[in-house]
Amino acid sequence: MNPMNYIYLSCILFSLGAAGVLLRRNAIVVFMCIELMLNAANLAFVTFSRMNGTLDGQIVAFFTMVVAACEVVVGLAIIVTIYRSRRSASVDDARLLRL
Amino acid sequence: MSLGTSDTLVYLIAIPLFSSAFLLLGGRALDRVGHLIGTAASASSFVVALIELNKMLGRDAESRGVTQHLFTWINVGSFQIDATLLLDQLSICFVLLITGVGTLIHIYSISYMAHDIDRRRFFAFLNLFIAAMLLLVLGNSYLNLYVGWEGVGLASYLLIGFWNQKPTYATAAKKAFVANRVGDVGLSLAVMIAFVQFGAVTFDGVAKGIEAGSASSTALNAMGAAILLAAVGKSAQFPLQAWLGDAMAGPTPVSALIHAATMVTAGVYLISRSNFVFDNAPTAQLLVVIVGAVTLLFGAVIGMAKDDIKKALAASTMSQIGYMILATGLGPAGYAFAMMHLLTHGFFKAGMFLGAGSVMHGMNDEVDMRKYGALRKVMPITFATFGLGYLAIIGIPPFAGFYSKDKIIETAFNAGGSKGIILGCVTLLGAAITAFYMTRVMLMTFFGTKRWDSAAHPHESPWLMTVPMILLSIGSITTGFIFSNGDRLKNFLAPVVDKHHHEHETELLAPIVVTGLAMFAVAIGISIALAKYSRKTIPASAPTDVTVWTKIARRDLLQDDFNETVFMRPGQSLTRVLAFLDKRVVDGAVSGVGAMTLRLAGDLRKTQTGYVRSYALLILLGTVAILAAILVVTV
Numbered sequence: 001m002n003p004m005n006y007i008y009l010s011c012i013l014f015s016l017g018a019a020g021v022l023l024r025r026n027a028i029v030v031f032m033c034i035e036l037m038l039n040a041a042n043l044a045f046v047t048f049s050r051m052n053g054t055l056d057g058q059i060v061a062f063f064t065m066v067v068a069a070c071e072v073v074v075g076l077a078i079i080v081t082i083y084r085s086r087r088s089a090s091v092d093d094a095r096l097l098r099l
Numbered sequence: 100m101s102l103g104t105s106d107t108l109v110y111l112i113a114i115p116l117f118s119s120a121f122l123l124l125g126g127r128a129l130d131r132v133g134h135l136i137g138t139a140a141s142a143s144s145f146v147v148a149l150i151e152l153n154k155m156l157g158r159d160a161e162s163r164g165v166t167q168h169l170f171t172w173i174n175v176g177s178f179q180i181d182a183t184l185l186l187d188q189l190s191i192c193f194v195l196l197i198t199g200v201g202t203l204i205h206i207y208s209i210s211y212m213a214h215d216i217d218r219r220r221f222f223a224f225l226n227l228f229i230a231a232m233l234l235l236v237l238g239n240s241y242l243n244l245y246v247g248w249e250g251v252g253l254a255s256y257l258l259i260g261f262w263n264q265k266p267t268y269a270t271a272a273k274k275a276f277v278a279n280r281v282g283d284v285g286l287s288l289a290v291m292i293a294f295v296q297f298g299a300v301t302f303d304g305v306a307k308g309i310e311a312g313s314a315s316s317t318a319l320n321a322m323g324a325a326i327l328l329a330a331v332g333k334s335a336q337f338p339l340q341a342w343l344g345d346a347m348a349g350p351t352p353v354s355a356l357i358h359a360a361t362m363v364t365a366g367v368y369l370i371s372r373s374n375f376v377f378d379n380a381p382t383a384q385l386l387v388v389i390v391g392a393v394t395l396l397f398g399a400v401i402g403m404a405k406d407d408i409k410k411a412l413a414a415s416t417m418s419q420i421g422y423m424i425l426a427t428g429l430g431p432a433g434y435a436f437a438m439m440h441l442l443t444h445g446f447f448k449a450g451m452f453l454g455a456g457s458v459m460h461g462m463n464d465e466v467d468m469r470k471y472g473a474l475r476k477v478m479p480i481t482f483a484t485f486g487l488g489y490l491a492i493i494g495i496p497p498f499a500g501f502y503s504k505d506k507i508i509e510t511a512f513n514a515g516g517s518k519g520i521i522l523g524c525v526t527l528l529g530a531a532i533t534a535f536y537m538t539r540v541m542l543m544t545f546f547g548t549k550r551w552d553s554a555a556h557p558h559e560s561p562w563l564m565t566v567p568m569i570l571l572s573i574g575s576i577t578t579g580f581i582f583s584n585g586d587r588l589k590n591f592l593a594p595v596v597d598k599h600h601h602e603h604e605t606e607l608l609a610p611i612v613v614t615g616l617a618m619f620a621v622a623i624g625i626s627i628a629l630a631k632y633s634r635k636t637i638p639a640s641a642p643t644d645v646t647v648w649t650k651i652a653r654r655d656l657l658q659d660d661f662n663e664t665v666f667m668r669p670g671q672s673l674t675r676v677l678a679f680l681d682k683r684v685v686d687g688a689v690s691g692v693g694a695m696t697l698r699l700a701g702d703l704r705k706t707q708t709g710y711v712r713s714y715a716l717l718i719l720l721g722t723v724a725i726l727a728a729i730l731v732v733t734v
Binding site: 018021022023025030091092094095096097 | 709719
């Protein structure tokens with residue numbers, strides 16, 4: 001199978017994720033879309049590793065997974081805290097950080 | 100000339116300086132004894148000077164100068180300036196005059212200022228004046244001299260404006276200070292030229308540098324002109340003479356101190372001290388002569404028109420200092436005579452100023468001579484001492500002024516060529532005018548009829564005031580003979596100011612002819628004054644139906660008007676323009692940048708919506724843009 005197809009898939013997944021981050025209001029969904037973008041990147045890494053016959057891309061993919069796991073912890077904690085204080089998980093409601 | 104060392108020179112300056120600081124810091128507790136401390140300090144300094152003179156006369160003529168190294172003032176790499184005092188034949192003349200006449204003026208002031216609540220402060224300033232002037236004449240380099248020079252400027256400012264509760268007096272002090280600043284520019288230029296040309300600022304170093312020929316004649320002329328500018332400012336010579344008349348705002352002893360012992364003599368000292376510069380800078384020397392000649396007539400003309408006794412004396416100082424400056428401009432032949440006139444003038448002018456103070460003291464501080472008259476009977480001692488000073492200043496033999504002025508006139512005639520004839524005639528004319536206006540002062544003050552105010556009860560001054568006047572009048576009688584007998588002062592000063600022993604053999608006129616001419620000029624001056632002021636009664640107010648020339652002379656020959664039109668008004672316009680430019684252009688640019696930043700920030704702030712998703716969109720767009728840019732650059 002042509003490895004370029006995986007790259008196309010990765011691009012599609014990344015675009016879906018980016019669109020989700022920009023369009024959805026629910027923090028949980030935005031969060032899942034970020035995970036989708038990270039995994040799209042992972043897919044691209046692994047594919048490149050395969051195409052080049054080196055292991056670099058696979059190693060980076062593992063790093064990304066670790067970062068994503070940490071991010072999940074911090075991100076969920078923030079979402080839970082915001083939900084507790086505002087009774088809403090909409091990202092548009094939390095807009096106090098402006099002048 | 101080899102120089103010895105001495106450990107005692109510093110006391111000359113230190114005693115009055117510490118006394119001044121002590122009196123100023125001591126506060127009201129010292130009010131009762133302040134005048135005594137001040138006088139004692141000045142007298143001790145005089146005693147030290149006498150001891151130094153005695154030591155100096157004990158050495159042979161070529162090694163009379165002594166130095167004292169105080170400390171290293173500036174030490175940068177190979178460049179080093181020491182604070183060193185130098186006492187040679189030239190300095191000792193000044194030191195004795197400053198401390199001697201200064202002490203007499205201190206004694207006089209005890210009584211003159213007795214009723215002033217600030218007498219302690221007055222004596223502190225007098226001491227400061229003495230100390231600064233001593234530093235001026237004792238410094239061994241132009242830079243050390245500069246310190247004293249500025250100190251004198253400060254002390255004169257403080258003393259002229261001593262009664263600064265009166266705004267006009269405060270303005271007079273400011274005027275003197277500003278005029279002096281203009282001259283100081285000259286001195287600092289001279290220091291810079293000396294440093295650039297010779298790498299040294301000591302008198303010795305500059306003299307050696309000139310001898311080695313390490314400076315072009317242009318540089319020497321420029322340095323001479325700069326020194327002359329400094330001297331012109333400090334000695335109230337044309338064209339910076341305007342401050343001297345207004346400086347009469349100070350208490351009369353201050354006028355005596357400024358005019359006789361300190362301050363105005365500094366310019367003559369500076370030029371005499373810089374003789375090695377002027378002897379090699381003919382253009383600058385010619386300038387000196389011109390300044391001297393112009394001022395000598397300028398002051399004399401002003402003196403003729405003044406009704407204020409102190410201002411008439413001030414004008415005469417200007418004129419007499421003009422004589423001295425002229426003499427210094429005549430080269431090696433003139434320095435000694437300039438010094439001689441300076442010393443004799445120190446005695447008779449101090450005596451006359453103290454006499455004027457004594458008259459004012461008796462006449463409720465009235466200064467208008469038209470309100471005096473017939474004072475010789477009620478103030479016999481003042482009359483006698485003032486009269487002796489009068490005879491000395493107009494140059495009647497055998498009084499002091501005769502010897503010194505006669506020598507200057509003689510030297511002027513012998514300057515050679517048409518220059519000699521012009522200068523000789525100018526000095527003779529000056530002598531005649533001096534005789535005229537001083538006779539006028541005498542007649543209006545001490546002779547004629549009483550024109551006193553009804554409130555005036557003139558009386559002789561107390562002994563504390565008359566004793567200094569008597570001592571100074573003795574000086575007015577004797578000093579001329581002592582100095583000129585056998586060319587004593589000239590030979591004494593020769594190692595400093597006439598190192599190469601120039602002999603002026605060319606004599607245009609025999610000395611006896613010059614003396615005869617001078618006597619003739621003086622006689623004309625006196626007889627015109629007698630004809631004008633002793634026959635007719637003197638009107639109580641200055642006559643108004645006078646020629647335009649008299650009016651101009653009364654206005655100090657328009658010196659103030661000239662300064663006002665040429666310097667003050669354009670200066671004011673310039674400052675107005677600069678202030679406008681500063682406010683609109685400089686400040687406008689600065690606050691414009693601030694205002695623009697503020698407005699820009701206000702607009703950019705609106706992009707901070709607080710919506711996370713819009714930030715995310717911007718991040719995405721930014722990333723895409725960067726990637727696109729990289730793609731465009733690499734492909």
